[in-house]
Amino acid sequence: MSRIRKLRRRALVVSGVAFSAAIGLAACAPPGSDGADDASAPLTGDPTCGEDAVVLNAYFETGFPLPSALADEFTRQYPNVTFDIREDQFAVITQNAPRTLQDSPPDLIRLPQMSELASDGLLLDLDPYAEAFGWDAWPASQLEQMRVDEDGSRGDGPLYAMGLGYSMTGVFYNKELGEQIGMAEPPATLEEFDGYLAAARDAGITPIAQFNGGATGGLAFPLQALMASYGDTAAVNDWIFQKPGADIDTPENLAAAEHLAGWIDEGYFADDVNSMDYSQMMSRFVNGESLFMFNGDWESGNLDTQMPGGAGFFLMPPLETGGTIGAMSAPATYGIAATAEHAECAAFFLNWAATDEQARTIEVEIGGSHPMGPADGFMPEVAEGSVTAATLAAGATISEANGAMDFIANATGSIYAQSWTPNLQKLVAGEQTPEGLLESVQADYESQVGD
């Protein structure tokens, strides 16, 4: 009997091995303890794309034709380089960026907020290329927003991204609807603006087309515009760049948030703003259903095509005539994964995009944005009276006034989807107060930056 029992026990052991062998592999060492090495080879000579066939692995944003147009032009000029492009909506890229950069490194990627990506060593330090290509000689302000120091705060430290054009935001308006309600020219003060909003509503027009659905809280655009009217853009930038002690919950920003809440209460946004997505907003604005839209110059070319002569643009007006102005304005950032296969060629492409005449023309005409690059860089002719001309002029104004801010949604990797968006949606639904909005965002910010 005992022998049988022993044998039976052995049979059980055999079965147990199958399970436990595999499970046992989950060792007890803390995960992630094997140190990563990221020794990047020093640059030798001028960076190029070489002569051999190169396929650049790119990850771009859906709905923005600029990067693909640049890629096509680049392939035309350098036939050995082709692009393998994957596209997603920005919210999806935001979710995928850390994983993608780490485990399937793209040569070029449209970057969401980058400070955590940079401090985790997922992005290539572009300073060697900046030196080799002479980017240092450009106006320093162009690159500041893309520098990240060791603590993850931005504005200083190594360069981790480049812009394909420099975007500007403000308020687009429908000229015909504007005339209907007696708006002869863009408002000069916030009070005038409020007057036009009320007039539009009373005329049965939805005053503002704005997206705020899904994972993208588009009310961040008007909110930040109002912050610029009420307060100082430098303070907002400090917060976005994660400067120590920065706080979004200031009296000026609270006034801005209250003003936004006032607009919501007055019914200046569409009823379904909380489910409207970006292209729905565009469709309604282009079809003349709304007078205003808070958006950026990346749509200038599109609007010039879709409603030629019918759309205008103005910067968010200050509280009083002649007051300080500001605007969310930032490079459309593209980075290179730390372990990208063709980093050199990708960097060469980024430099080309800022300096080549054809590339700069494409950036203005298709991208609607001011190209990066030297202050005296080539600029194509732009038709007078077009939206593109208006946004380019506004860019110059903001630059003179030193009023450029990065986007408040770019303060941390998840602040937009996890904090601004739900809180702005709650604000619309009356489930959040302006005070609560800022407090809640600040609390999330601190827990994320504290890491």
Add this chain to the structure above:
Amino acid sequence: MIVSRREKIIGRTILVVLMLVTVLPFVSLFVTALHESGSYPQGIEWPETPHWENFVLAFQSADMFRLLGSSILIELGVVPAAVLLATLAGFGLGHLKPVGARAVFIVFILGLTLPFEGIITPLYFQIRDLGILNTRWAIILPLIGLFMPFAVTWMRANFATIPRELSEAARVDGASTWHLFWRIHIPLSVPAISSLAILLFLWTWNQFLLAIVLVADPAQRTMAGALGAFQGRYGTDIPLLCAGSLLILTPTLIVFLLFQRKFVSALLQGSLKG
């Protein structure tokens, strides 16, 4: 049975209403797909000019041939292997019943209610360390493992219901275990095996979470995963999204309508036996 006329009318009305509720969304999807790309149509509204080219456009944008090819490759990797492993294990646990079979079976049963989200995080790192991230293997291998609890339970139940007398008679005639398995049990198990294959086929085809987490390239994913990618990319263009969704759904619907009897009974048994 006594059936009044009124009962019949009520029954029919209810059935028709239920069928309408099921089908109308598809009709709406189809009509919307015919609107101009980039527009925002209103509910069900026949367009002035039907834009049939949306289907061509979606077919090309979604790269349908590659998607189909990828899904089929994944099916080929998962279904035969999973059915084979489950059949062997089911025979072992359900017919041979070795000492400790019950304990082993309970371990399998534990996996039956497991939500995939529960293990997706560590699975990602495990797949990465195996170096198969972004390949079809990243979907195939875990799916085989994840299907085991159900598939083994299913096949075990099948073999357990085959009358022992058959096997005993064969044993007396000196049949080997192999002979018993291959000549007696397998022929009797064909209905169970084919139902299992259908269920696994469907669940693989529709697998979403593993696809979007473990594979970045939609052309290496399952159909459902590819649909997710299509939505991520064209979600803002309603007519195109509708056209693409219909195209991606079509193969499943065709297969379902062809084999509907088998599908329905497999799904019913699947939930009954599980």
Add this chain to the structure above:
Amino acid sequence: MPAPTSAVPAPGLGGDARPRRPSSGSRARSRHRRLGGDLLAYALVAPAALFYAFFVLRPIVTSAQYSFYDWNGVSTATWVGFDNYVAVLSEPKLVGAILNAFELILYFSIVPVGLALVAANLIRSIAASRLATAARTVLFIPQVIPLVAAGIIWSWQLSSDGLVNQILRAVGLDAVTRAWLGDFGTALPAVGVIGAWVQVGLCLVLILSGMTRIDASLYEAARLDGAGPVREFFSITLPGVRQEIAICVTVTVISALASFDIIYVATQGGPGNRTLVPGLQIFYLAFFEREIGTASAFSIVLMALVIAVVLPLQRLLRGRES
């Protein structure tokens, strides 16, 4: 529908007759065969067990391990004890996700099972008609298509310009129309409608097939006794399809607690986290916020929740039968 989650353990299923001793041959031979048989049996089970162990059990164990660390997936992790569990069970957003999942049970499970039960009872008399056969096929379509597709289809129907509002306007209910998935009050029920649409067909067909097994003479007898349809339903039909109801409830409850696909495409958890569920929150935590530890703790909690809900349900609904 997510695969194994749709399958449910039946306690004591196939409740095995103990293996019989071989009826002939000496003891030594039988011992020998018994042992050889056991080894062979385990050899047959081993491949399945290995896949299961490596791709299911191992990740569960690793999940448990990760859940005690603060880890971003890249740098070295630090031990934090039960902090992650405390976060999961105390942070309003995470607790909210769990509560939302429980609310979804109402729409994913109770509504479709109830609807299916009522409908099945009403169409029982014509269950064999051609219309019913056609309905069986049609009502099964939502079960066959990917949940993602159901999400995409319905997020369009439920949008401000969608079919639902169109119908409401047509019948003069303009005041009710809204962007159903974007409204705080209706977003979660609207997601629930999608789930109910998917589940009701399966439940109906299952329950109906159960009803056809009920002996028709029971109804005849009841009618002769003067029982009304309501009493008939409660004293004959309901007990007769008890097992089918148990299955429907279990399958749909799991699909509610572990929902992901539909919400991922329809609302991404919005507006304002109103439709955030554990599955989506785990996905966000792990791959977006890169809080691997919190995500793992949440995974463990989710698995425990599912078991904690399903096991008693099984007892309650099926227990006495076995």
